[in-house]
Amino acid sequence: MHSVIAPSAQTSNAALADTDDSFGTKEQPTPARTETQDMTAANVASPKTPASAPDIRTELPGPKAKAWIERDHRVTSTSYTRDFPLVADRGFGCAVQDVDGNTFLDFAAGIAVCATGHAHPDVVRAIQDQAAKLIHICGSDFYYEPMIRLCEKLAEITPGDEPKRVFLTNSGAEAVEGSMKLARHATGRKGLIAFHGAFHGRTMGALSLTSSKAKQKTGFAPLIPMVWHAPYGDLDAVKELFQRQADPSEVAAIFVECMQGEGGYIVPQASFLKGLRALCDEHGILLVSDEIQSGCGRTGKWFACEHFDIVPDIVCIAKGVASGMPIGAFVASQRIMQWPPGAHGSTYGGNPIGCAAALATLEAVEKGMMANAAEQGEYLTSRLRAICNDHDIVTDVRGLGLMIGLTVCDRNGTPSASLRDAIALEAFNRGLILLGCGETAMRFAPPLCITREEIDRGLDVFKQAIEAAGH
Numbered sequence: 001m002h003s004v005i006a007p008s009a010q011t012s013n014a015a016l017a018d019t020d021d022s023f024g025t026k027e028q029p030t031p032a033r034t035e036t037q038d039m040t041a042a043n044v045a046s047p048k049t050p051a052s053a054p055d056i057r058t059e060l061p062g063p064k065a066k067a068w069i070e071r072d073h074r075v076t077s078t079s080y081t082r083d084f085p086l087v088a089d090r091g092f093g094c095a096v097q098d099v100d101g102n103t104f105l106d107f108a109a110g111i112a113v114c115a116t117g118h119a120h121p122d123v124v125r126a127i128q129d130q131a132a133k134l135i136h137i138c139g140s141d142f143y144y145e146p147m148i149r150l151c152e153k154l155a156e157i158t159p160g161d162e163p164k165r166v167f168l169t170n171s172g173a174e175a176v177e178g179s180m181k182l183a184r185h186a187t188g189r190k191g192l193i194a195f196h197g198a199f200h201g202r203t204m205g206a207l208s209l210t211s212s213k214a215k216q217k218t219g220f221a222p223l224i225p226m227v228w229h230a231p232y233g234d235l236d237a238v239k240e241l242f243q244r245q246a247d248p249s250e251v252a253a254i255f256v257e258c259m260q261g262e263g264g265y266i267v268p269q270a271s272f273l274k275g276l277r278a279l280c281d282e283h284g285i286l287l288v289s290d291e292i293q294s295g296c297g298r299t300g301k302w303f304a305c306e307h308f309d310i311v312p313d314i315v316c317i318a319k320g321v322a323s324g325m326p327i328g329a330f331v332a333s334q335r336i337m338q339w340p341p342g343a344h345g346s347t348y349g350g351n352p353i354g355c356a357a358a359l360a361t362l363e364a365v366e367k368g369m370m371a372n373a374a375e376q377g378e379y380l381t382s383r384l385r386a387i388c389n390d391h392d393i394v395t396d397v398r399g400l401g402l403m404i405g406l407t408v409c410d411r412n413g414t415p416s417a418s419l420r421d422a423i424a425l426e427a428f429n430r431g432l433i434l435l436g437c438g439e440t441a442m443r444f445a446p447p448l449c450i451t452r453e454e455i456d457r458g459l460d461v462f463k464q465a466i467e468a469a470g471h
Ligand SMILES: Cc1ncc(COP(=O)(O)O)c(C=O)c1O
Pocket: 111, 171, 172, 173, 174, 176, 199, 200, 201, 202, 257, 261, 262, 290, 291, 292, 293, 294, 318, 319
């Protein structure tokens, strides 16, 4: 047993080591109060990150984790990547505890999903209350209040003044699939354009738009026809594509991430997005903003497209919208979402528990966490830039709000995937969860409730990881 970061905290955090108790029945550790928690507490309850996190007590993986991983490897699909041997047992705010009682600071939030932090009390309560009332009835066939309230809220917060309609899904990929169908239905055209580096999901339609890693597509052809890709950020390349490959009169929609996520956390020039909007207007093409990773307050605004003054025709939503319950949506103007009953549907999409979790999440985001994402995003960015000044192997910090990336390079200044992975592993072994993205980028996407003090603790570990991996 060893604690890399906070040996003195072991005793005070001892209750956390016993993971046999069921969630929520054991007394939780008292978190340190901070400015941000006080700020959000004025409006919403804050989830509690243990003051001692990170706290690593066993070698990783620990004995219980090892046993679970062995069992997992016998039965789960070999397609799961599993970069780190974390067997998660419970989460608290910006921390996750594994089955051996090791506590990690979570700067990935389940790929930008746990927006309000792990186990936000308002979200947990909303889920529990809804589960006790109504788990399922099928929103394609019947009506229920949480679905109506969520659709109203999503119509309200998505950009654009026109009255809107909302379709609720189970996942991000399903929101993209539905948007593809809607775009074809609304325009009567078949063609679709997306960008190199884009990630839109893994179901056959969404996968056709994805252009992130070749292995995600290898062996799955034929994908859907009449999909073209252009380099991200390059408006001239889209115009050339119109000249050489796809007449705009055949293009139904352009799908774009207003900040590219899996492709490497890349912030485009405003002129690129404004240019796309103008091209779409000129040619009667729908502009679809995939806000699945960037949406719902993560960038400090409801949606990344707002940073660029773009009003998309369709907005895809999932991930952070419900803090981890599987629900997504696509939102379009009433003018566009005009299709007959039965044209699209879903058994589970917009299930009552997901809707309740989303409503609680959006309330917490609106009442403080979105502002916190903007404020702490600036702080995290400036601290990462200072770290880059002191360490040659990290560079190019970029981002919006709490969606921040940087590039890892070797000593010669060449971007390096192996060094990026080594830093992430060193960080993990010290109790900080970080995920890479793109070829050589490291992403920082913590819960939106993160405090300045938690950022400092995480970055102390990040610096140690850079030093360990870089030598
Ligand atoms: C921008 C974007 N679109 C779509 C998806 C697919 O979402 P899901 O994994 O919920 O299907 C993702 C997932 O990472 C994403 O980041």
